[in-house]
Amino acid sequence: MNLKRTAPTVGKRLVVTVVTAGLLFATSPTAALAASSSDLQAQLQQAEAQTAKYQEQANNAFAELEQLQAELEDTRAQIASTQEEVSQKQVELDAAQDTLAGRVSSNYKTGGVSLVSIIFDSSSFEDLVSRVYYANRVAESDAEVISQVQGVQAELAAKQNELESQQEEQQRLVDDAQAKAGEIQSALEQQQSYVNSLSSEVQEALAAEEAQRRAEAEAAANAGGNAGSSNSGSNNATSGNSGSNGNSGSSGNSGSSGNSGSHSSGNQNFGSGISGAIAAAKSQLGVSYSWAGNAIPGQEFDCSGLVWWAYKKAGISIPRGQRMSNGRGNSMIGWCLDGGGWTTDQSQLQAGDLMFWGGGVNSTTHVGMCIGGGLMIHSNWGGVEIASVYYSSGSFVGGGPIV
Secondary structure, eight states: OOOOOHHHHHHHHHHHHHHHHHHHHHTOGGGTTTOOHHHHHHHHHHHHHHHHHHHHHHHHHHHHHHHHHHHHHHHHHHHHHHHHHHHHHHHHHHHHHHHHHHHHHHHHHHOOOOHHHHHHHOSSHHHHHHHHHHHHHHHHHHHHHHHHHHHHHHHHHHHHHHHHHHHHHHHHHHHHHHHHHHHHHHHHHHHHHHHHHHHHHHHHHHHHHHHHHHHHHHHHHHHHSOTTHHHHHHHHHHHHHTTOOTTTTOOTTTTOSSSOSOOOOSOSOOOSHHHHHHHHHHTTTTOEEOSSOOEETTTEEOHHHHHHHHHHHTTOOOOSOOSGGGOGGGSHHHHHHHTTOOBSOGGGOOTTOEEEEESSTTSEEEEEEEEETTEEEEEETTEEEEEETTTTGGGEEEEEOOO
């Protein structure tokens, strides 16, 4: 396993610094105060384009974080497996030492088998050679068994030490990646806030320009008509238009994502079956993503935690972990592969099917739940959200029903 990620880590840290500095510059309000609606719209388009770039950086940072977390999980699984081997070899060593100790004790108590007894008890020279040979073989066999077990033990201990060192390095990389992902997410939120403020300014500028246009039109009409009746009609028209601006507060950005708002604390009854699982997952829209693998309704979820919790609320028990390193029979992907409906075509997925991303069935890094209509729900770096089933399609491994 290649652990040399130090250079990319430093590189991305520099990217974050540049991104943050760019945002501080971009959010400076001095240039937009007296700008026209067309100028503001141009700024808005530029800001939206920049937001898309930051979004891509955030997606890449999250993908790297998931990969590092997956490698760390694999190492932990290897450490647990090696520890079991060490324990088994210790049992074998104890048994071999007990056998040898028992034989030595027996020989000591009974006087053992002396060279004199071997000579005088032999019926022939051939018998003598045979007795000496087998006596030596017994001693050599005991010593060889103990030596072999001790050798395997030493190898396993060295392997475990190596894995533990590897785990420490991977944990450091995960911590760095988490910090970077958090910085990028914060920068992206600042940029999105800037985009939203620009959008509001565009709407206000449009409204002001519309009001000015109407005022100029009314003034022109007054100047060209009868001073008495025309002015009276114009004033009436002006009064009728007062406060009727349809653009005021009409920004389409407010509350339109569908991922914000209140969410359930987990005590609600969502029903049973797949529909219940989907309803439970949707109740957590907007809840934060968890770096630590938690599944706390109303607070935080990791990707597999959301799926596991949603199915649990619907009365369906599934594995907690999504990766194959947990064991085929104890992992979400193992259940899906054995369920009979596995597909690598997103268009064939049905509501309730689980979807996996990563480097293959043995190295998945992310899981979500298809909710139908070409959409899926998952806990991503930005929290629990609904996205297209073609989310990060380049690393899509496959999916299928888990029940």
